[in-house]
Amino acid sequence: MKRLRLSLLILAAFCGLASAQTLRWSSQGDLQTLDPHSQNELLTNSINGQVYDTLVMRDKKLGIIPALATEWKQVSPTVWRMKLRQNVKFHDGAPFTADDVIFSIARGAHQASPFRAYAVALGTPVKISDFEVEFQLKEFNPIFLQHASLIYIMNKAWTEKNNAAAPLDFKNKEDKYTNLNTNGTGPYILVSRQPDTKTVYKRNPSYWGKIEGNVQEVVYSPIKNDATRTAALISGEIDFVLDPAPQDIARLKSTQGVKVIDGLENRIIFIGMDQARDELLYSNVKGKNPFKDLRVRQALYHAIDVETLKRTVMRGQALPTGATTPSPLGTYNDPALEARMPYDLNKAKQLLAAAGYGSGFEVQLDCPNNRYINDQSICEALSAMWAKIGIKVNVLAQPRATYFPKAEKLDVSLYMLGWGGAITDAETVLTPVLHSRAEQGVGYYNWGNYKNAKLDQLIEASSKEADAKKREQLIKEALKLVKDEVLTLPLHRQVIPWAARSNVEAVHRADNWLEWQWVKVGPAAK
Known part of the structure; x- marks a missing residue:
């Protein structure tokens, strides 16, 4: 009888353990594609990151640790060498080698990839042996290893065999084998x-x-x-x-x-504005673009009651800021850069009147409805706030799978974007988001398409400055310019x-x- 009871207890424990080995989880939206170089969006990246490895990865405190690369050395300011992990197999049994690294970096740098700026920042990978790669950079990269943590490594032979040597062009609704199949x-x-x-x-x-x-x-x-x-x-x-x-x-x-x-979370939520077109796509203002006027951008900012937004919409789950970096570490915790412009409806109305829009105007605000915490509700709250200064804002909220391709085509006049991730350095937002749109993925997420030569110069200089103090000064000057010119309307960092x-x-x-x-x-x- 004792043996029977013991056996039953063991069986019960085993069944409990077995049933506990499935994790069933959810969030408000789905990942967009299984192609790891096609969409740079957090949920998509995090799920694909369980299948595909990077050269280096993050530990529990976001520190850089070995992954497919076991060792690395900066040979010179513009040369890095990495030793690769041996005896690693892809899910189909194929061996992992340097050829896969070189192929994946090139794939990530393809013009259809939103990861292009990161892959390009890794320079040109050159095969030293099957398990050693040298990265030859055009210029010094102060966050080389952090960029290396962002590019997933794919199997060259498998990808080419399935006609997917180039990443899936998601925004143009392309379909490829890698959209629904994986091999990491x-x-x-x-x-x-x-x-x-x-x-x-x-x-x-x-x-x-x-x-x-x-x-x-x-x-x-x-x-x-x-x-x-x-x-x-x-x-x-x-x-x-x-x-x-x-x-x-x-x-x-x-x-x-x-x-x-x-x-x-290391993530800033902000509103962007089309500051490039002579006439907005979605507005009743004809023949001109109100967002080109600094006074209009300032008016929108002053009309945002961010504390009410935090209290009523976010239920306290937000940290308001005037900065555009995902983490305060990106601003070096500078109080001046973190400070917001005050909520002031009278000043907002005065600025609009001075700009020639005393009677307000109408515009569309594009928003996701399943990407950020309470994203649609935030946009609807902003619409109500801006109505107080005479600006009628029509909110178009769509699922992420529809919203992002639309925005990536710059098919927006006023839009929401969140930006963040593991990197706390300001470079993570400066080059891909705040720089003007250029080749090799630079400014890809500058959906407002503004151009500021001084800002571009500061960003480019900071991205290759080796002296830490000089680089800090360049970054702060760039962020101050973004703030002074109100190139974005920052809201809060998500909790x-x-x-x-x-x-x-x-x-x-x-x-x-x-x-x-x-x-x-x-x-x-x-």
Whole structure:
């Protein structure tokens, strides 16, 4: 009888462990594509990052650690050498070599890739041997290793075999084999993909690294509606929610069997304006562009009641700022750069009148509705605020899969964008977002398409300055210019609480990245 009881206990423990090895999680939107060089968007990157490895990766505190590269050395200011990890296999069994690195950097630098600026910043990779690569840069790159953490490594032979040597052109609705199929070296392998419904992964039994967690299977199911997503977590239908609605946080904290994991994200949310066209695409103003006038941009800024936005829309889950860097470390914690222009409706009206728009005007604000925390609600709140100074703002909120291709074509007049990730250095926003649009991916996310020669000079100088003090001065001068010219309308840095069942352990990183190999799912509470 004792042996039978012992056997039953062991069997029960085993069944509990087995059932705990599936992680079922959700957020409000789906990843956009499985092609790792096609869309530079956080959820897409973070899920593809479980399948594809980079040369170096981030630890739990966002430090740079070895991945497919085991060692690196800066031979000179413009030359880096990396030794590659040996005995690594892609999911189809093919060996990983330097050829895959060279191919992937070139693919990431393709004109169709939003990662182009990062890949180009790595210079020209040259094969020294099958397991050593030299990167020859045109100029000094102060964040070379951080750029190396952003380009996923693909299998050259597999990609070429499937006619996907160039990345999928997402904004023009191109379709390729890599849109629904994968072949990486990462800790998880794709099992099935049903866009906007469910994507399933299994653990890679041949992964080169040590997996700390116990998750054998991952099921990702996007749930657009906030209430439905919360209900699914509370009922136990899912185990983890990446983006619980701010209005649900208090309830979740008091719900038995559920916990909230708080954390600040390195991400700035801001509004951009078309400052290039002579006439806006979506406005009743004809023959001229009001956003070219500094006074109009200042008026929009002064009419934003950011504290009310924080209190009523974000339920306190936001840190207002006047800066355009994802992290205050990007401004070197400079109070002058972090300070906001004051909320002042009278001044806003005076500025509009001085600019010739005393009666206001009408314009469309394009917004995602499933990308950032309360993104559509923020846009609707801004519309109400700007109505107080006579500007009628029509909000067009769309799913991320529709919104981003539209914005990337510059098919916007007024738009929302969030920018951030693991890099806290200002370079992460200066070159891809604040510089004017140029070749090799520079300014790709400058959807307002403004051009400022002085700003470009400062950004270019800071991106190759080796002296830390001189570089700090250049960065601060560039950010001050962005601030003085009101080239963007900064709102806040997101605070990202995660919500999970009480038996789930996850590491909350400041880049809002859920690393599956660190997750532990214990037996469900009875």
